[in-house]
Amino acid sequence: MAKRKAGFPFDDDLFGNSFFNEFFANDAAFQDLFRQLGNTRAGPGNPMVYGFSVTTGPDGKPRVQEFGNVKKEGGVQNEREPLVDLIDGEKEVRVIMELPGVDRQHLHLTVENSELSVRVTDPDRRYAKTVRLPEEVKSSEVKATLKNGILEVVLPKAKPKGKAIKIN
The missing domain is CATH 2.60.40.790 (Immunoglobulin-like)
Structure with a gap:
């Protein structure tokens, strides 16, 4: 019987091998974002920044605000948001x-x-x-x-x- 080599505890992610793959595979927005990132030609010294902030508005409803220089239309902008x-x-x-x-x-x-x-x-x-x-x-x-x-x-x-x- 072959003995299994003990690996680093974080070789597998905390939630199982496929948690994040399954999580993001069902989200069309993430798929589009990663497809756009793959199509851009950002060079050295031209970082690509994308993020979002989720807050609760005065009406009690969540507000999602995007920031960065990667836009939904694809490509990298000269100006960051x-x-x-x-x-x-x-x-x-x-x-x-x-x-x-x-x-x-x-x-x-x-x-x-x-x-x-x-x-x-x-x-x-x-x-x-x-x-x-x-x-x-x-x-x-x-x-x-x-x-x-x-x-x-x-x-x-x-x-x-x-x-x-x-x-x-």
Whole structure:
């Protein structure tokens, strides 16, 4: 009887040999993503980044937000899409964005209608993201800070334009 060689405990994955293969084989989105990754031609110094964040929105429903430079259409974009948190407060909207390695002089912010647009023009680190805001904001009073690669934008909410109606 041949004696089986003892292997490293993690030679087989924790959930059995085929857990992840079965898990991802049934998900068309993962299959499409891996097919796209195989068709791209990212070279040295041009990393491919893809990820997603799942949070619970104020309405209690889950929100899935994608980030990175690999898009569903396939291929690698020149600009990455940063990870964003949007906090809808009583008097202000707070947008927090991860922009590692970005210098202030390459950062461009614009607020128009109910959208905040962020663009980084550093040739080595390009980011772009447009965030739809939950309400109109006072664009003249927006404040932004960049510290240790974290951009925080505070946008005071505009007062409602409607008029209260008295009920008799």
